[in-house]
Amino acid sequence: MVKNLVIVESPAKAKTIEGFLGKEYLVKSSYGHVRDLSKTKLGIDIENNYAPIYEISEDKKNVISELKKLSKQAETVWLATDEDREGEAISWHLAESLKLDDSKYKRIVFHEITKNAIQNAIAQPRGIDENLVNAQQARRVLDRLVGFELSPLLWKKVKPALSAGRVQSVAVRLIVEREKEIQEFKSSNSYKVNALFEVNHNGQPVILKAELPQRFSNKKQALEFLEKCINAKFTVEEVETKPAKKSPAAPFTTSTLQQEASRKLGFSVSRTMMIAQKLYESGKITYMRTDSVNLSNTAIAMASEMIEKSFGKEYVKTRRYATKTKGAQEAHEAIRPTYMNVAQAGADESERKLYELIWKRTLASQMSDALLEKTNVTIGISTTNEKFSATGEVLKFEGFLKVYLESTDDEDEDVQAGILPPLKKNQPLLMKEIVAQERFSKHPPRYTEASLVKKLEELGIGRPSTYAPTISTIQKREYVVKESREGAKRDYDYLVLKNSSIQEARKTEITGVEKNKLFPTDIGIVVNSFLMEYFIEIMDYNFTASVEKEFDEIAQGLKQWTKVIDDFYSSFHDKVENTLQTADKFSGERHLGKDPKTGKDVFARIGRFGPMVQIGHAEDEEKPLFAGLRKDQSLETISLEEALDLFKLPRTVGVYEGKDIVAAVGRFGPYLRHDSKFYSLPKDDDPLIVELDRSINIIEEKREKDRQKVIREFTENENYKILKGRWGAYLSADGKNYKLPKGKEPQDFSYEDCVKIVKEGTSTKKTRTTRKKASNRKKN
DNA sequence: CAGTGAGCGAGCTTCCGCTTGACTT
Numbered sequence: 156m157v158k159n160l161v162i163v164e165s166p167a168k169a170k171t172i173e174g175f176l177g178k179e180y181l182v183k184s185s186y187g188h189v190r191d192l193s194k195t196k197l198g199i200d201i202e203n204n205y206a207p208i209y210e211i212s213e214d215k216k217n218v219i220s221e222l223k224k225l226s227k228q229a230e231t232v233w234l235a236t237d238e239d240r241e242g243e244a245i246s247w248h249l250a251e252s253l254k255l256d257d258s259k260y261k262r263i264v265f266h267e268i269t270k271n272a273i274q275n276a277i278a279q280p281r282g283i284d285e286n287l288v289n290a291q292q293a294r295r296v297l298d299r300l301v302g303f304e305l306s307p308l309l310w311k312k313v314k315p316a317l318s319a320g321r322v323q324s325v326a327v328r329l330i331v332e333r334e335k336e337i338q339e340f341k342s343s344n345s346y347k348v349n350a351l352f353e354v355n356h357n358g359q360p361v362i363l364k365a366e367l368p369q370r371f372s373n374k375k376q377a378l379e380f381l382e383k384c385i386n387a388k389f390t391v392e393e394v395e396t397k398p399a400k401k402s403p404a405a406p407f408t409t410s411t412l413q414q415e416a417s418r419k420l421g422f423s424v425s426r427t428m429m430i431a432q433k434l435y436e437s438g439k440i441t442y443m444r445t446d447s448v449n450l451s452n453t454a455i456a457m458a459s460e461m462i463e464k465s466f467g468k469e470y471v472k473t474r475r476y477a478t479k480t481k482g483a484q485e486a487h488e489a490i491r492p493t494y495m496n497v498a499q500a501g502a503d504e505s506e507r508k509l510y511e512l513i514w515k516r517t518l519a520s521q522m523s524d525a526l527l528e529k530t531n532v533t534i535g536i537s538t539t540n541e542k543f544s545a546t547g548e549v550l551k552f553e554g555f556l557k558v559y560l561e562s563t564d565d566e567d568e569d570v571q572a573g574i575l576p577p578l579k580k581n582q583p584l585l586m587k588e589i590v591a592q593e594r595f596s597k598h599p600p601r602y603t604e605a606s607l608v609k610k611l612e613e614l615g616i617g618r619p620s621t622y623a624p625t626i627s628t629i630q631k632r633e634y635v636v637k638e639s640r641e642g643a644k645r646d647y648d649y650l651v652l653k654n655s656s657i658q659e660a661r662k663t664e665i666t667g668v669e670k671n672k673l674f675p676t677d678i679g680i681v682v683n684s685f686l687m688e689y690f691i692e693i694m695d696y697n698f699t700a701s702v703e704k705e706f707d708e709i710a711q712g713l714k715q716w717t718k719v720i721d722d723f724y725s726s727f728h729d730k731v732e733n734t735l736q737t738a739d740k741f742s743g744e745r746h747l748g749k750d751p752k753t754g755k756d757v758f759a760r761i762g763r764f765g766p767m768v769q770i771g772h773a774e775d776e777e778k779p780l781f782a783g784l785r786k787d788q789s790l791e792t793i794s795l796e797e798a799l800d801l802f803k804l805p806r807t808v809g810v811y812e813g814k815d816i817v818a819a820v821g822r823f824g825p826y827l828r829h830d831s832k833f834y835s836l837p838k839d840d841d842p843l844i845v846e847l848d849r850s851i852n853i854i855e856e857k858r859e860k861d862r863q864k865v866i867r868e869f870t871e872n873e874n875y876k877i878l879k880g881r882w883g884a885y886l887s888a889d890g891k892n893y894k895l896p897k898g899k900e901p902q903d904f905s906y907e908d909c910v911k912i913v914k915e916g917t918s919t920k921k922t923r924t925t926r927k928k929a930s931n932r933k934k935n
Numbered sequence: 936c937a938g939t940g941a942g943c944g945a946g947c948t949t950c951c952g953c954t955t956g957a958c959t960t
Contacts, residue, residue, distance in 0.1 A: 302950020
């Protein structure tokens with residue numbers, strides 16, 4: 156019988172800690188929260204002063220019954236959950252659901268996972284901080300009230316199965332508003348001038364690049380300037396050298412890790428978290444959901460030893476970083492390698508890459524500044540007052556740059572300043588070439604997943620554990636899509652002065668290329684307008700910050716949590732009721748014009764199944780006609796012509812093998828249907844235009860591809876086939892797919908083998924649709 | 936996976952923050 160039961164939040168942490176404590180301690184994990192409000196009902200007794208009605212979460216029933224059994228056997232239960240609002244609440248929920256007497260449990264906290272820290276914690280137990288627990292209850296209840304009152308309102312006024320919440324709705328607002336800014340952005344052009352000079356350095360000609368600091372607003376001015384340069388003399392007027400330094404970035408938090416992994420490794424936010432989780436579980440890194448930039452003393456000591464050993468003493472500079480993030484709770488350390496002397500770790504390529512990033516960032520954070528020498532050179536022009544300037548940078552001491560340089564979101568690919576040749580004041584320069592080219596101002600950048608996380612963190616909205624889920628929620632609800640878009644060609648003026656003559660040219664560049672950026676959908680835009688019109692206070696970027704302030708006051712015992720909730724809810728609920736009664740259906744409806752054939756009105760709006768166009772009114776005698784929008788179309792921009800085109804589909808292209816070929820657009824884009832089989836239309840084919848010959852071609856090509864897919868067929872049963880799929884060979888039998896057991900080549904399976912696979916497989920295999928539903932149920 | 940959209944009315948959808956598995960076509 157073990158005397159002491161210690162409960163922490165994560166099983167990986169439990170395993171580590173158990174090693175530090177003696178045999179008298181059994182360490183178990185709660186796997187996060189164990190109780191919550193009802194999954195399907197409101198779970199708040201509003202009449203009874205907002206009393207929350209908690210239930211043990213379905214997936215925690217086993218955890219609780221095991222912990223209950225163990226706690227009965229133990230003398231003392233040590234509640235060692237995280238030292239923050241949620242952690243305190245978890246301890247309280249544990250005490251409640253395990254029915255622990257006040258004398259039976261002790262609450263302890265520790266900030267680093269070392270033997271010392273844990274033994275110190277055990278020596279200084281305390282009770283559960285009720286105020287902190289109440290702050291968490293307020294947070295939980297507020298989020299539930301907002302989410303479960305606004306969402307049903309959306310179902311009634313906009314479209315079923317939508318959702319709204321304190322965090323997700325603001326995330327969508329950021330993206331919608333950025334898109335609006337981009338649409339309204341007027342690009343302006345100007346002329347940028349660059350020059351190349353030749354300098355003699357040790358008998359070798361060296362090129363000196365310089366730039367005109369100001370830009371010309373039109374071509375005429377740019378040309379005038381170049382003309383003045385034809386016969387000008389160029390002289391070095393000033394050489395100014397000054398020292399500069401660069402300092403390393405703080406160690407990783409969840410948010411900065413997601414940003415850097417996105418920029419440097421191209422990982423999505425959720426991929427980064429999945430990989431980090433694996434590294435954490437295998438003991439390679441510390442906890443990956445944190446808002447702290449703090450490193451433990453042990454970690455700093457390990458880092459400094461590692462730096463000194465690898466690079467020398469002059470590279471060591473230990474630093475403490477302070478968080479600047481609003482509402483940071485700092486229950487954990489920054490994300491760092493568990494052992495700084497392990498330079499490489501990870502079970503596969505992506506784990507190794509992410510580990511390397513974390514290792515380098517942590518190491519660099521404890522290294523010396525990089526010392527630079529910056530040189531600014533001013534070059535005078537004899538015929539005019541404008542001056543060129545050239546800048547150079549010499550690295551005097553690498554410091555932390557030896558291992559790591561933080562990247563930026565800046566998309567400008569301006570060339571890094573390099574080394575300048577030695578230059579003296581009054582030195583004449585030989586001009587080789589001056590180029591004036593037209594440049595265009597850029598709209599603000601669209602958000603990536605990672606830059607959205609950064610913005611949310613700045614606003615204090617969301618927590619490390621929710622950044623990745625929030626981003627997937629707004630995509631799952633189809634408020635936002637992650638997309639890459641091809642750029643468009645754009646012409647620009649290119650004027651070059653060379654060998655005393657000016658040449659003019661029109662050049663072409665590609666602009667507006669977007670890779671994995673977040674775009675709002677029609678539904679996202681309409682839901683956002685609805686919420687902005689009726690619930691501006693929830694949509695306010697400062698809403699979270701201001702309620703967090705109140706939660707803090709609850710935590711300090713200055714305010715009663717139910718009072719805070721009541722102040723919010725009474726006016727909020729009135730507004731919900733009022734909107735329910737008075738607001739019309741909100742569909743983002745746009746009147747596009749009249750149908751020339753029937754004279755009826757044509758509308759674009761959000762329907763039950765998403766964006767659509769409609770000819771005629773619902774109350775007309777004749778039923779209105781409907782057509783869904785294509786993926787590349789939007790409510791805000793679709794024209795009457797484009798809308799009318801949508802009604803031309805489905806269209807019969809012709810007859811092949813005695814059956815009609817029909818062209819149409821479905822959920823997955825344009826397609827052909829023939830003999831009740833579907834054939835996707837390639838990107839360049841338009842379903843409105845595609846001809847019979849081309850259609851037959853597409854059908855035959857698909858048939859040929861399908862033939863190549865077949866590895867083996869059976870004479871015994873034509874519905875059984877061994878096929879080559881995306882993940883290797885598999886068995887397709889009566890429309891269901893089965894994995895092939897290992898140890899045999901795919902073509903060697905006999906019909907009897909296959910029957911056996913089907914028989915054994917049926918219990919675990921589900922059909923496509925039920926599996927999808929099952930996974931949805933689990934996620935929600 | 937390849938429609939649908941009115942209206943009727945049933946029954947469903949939904950939040951944020953803590954944590955891991957069990958899924959793999």
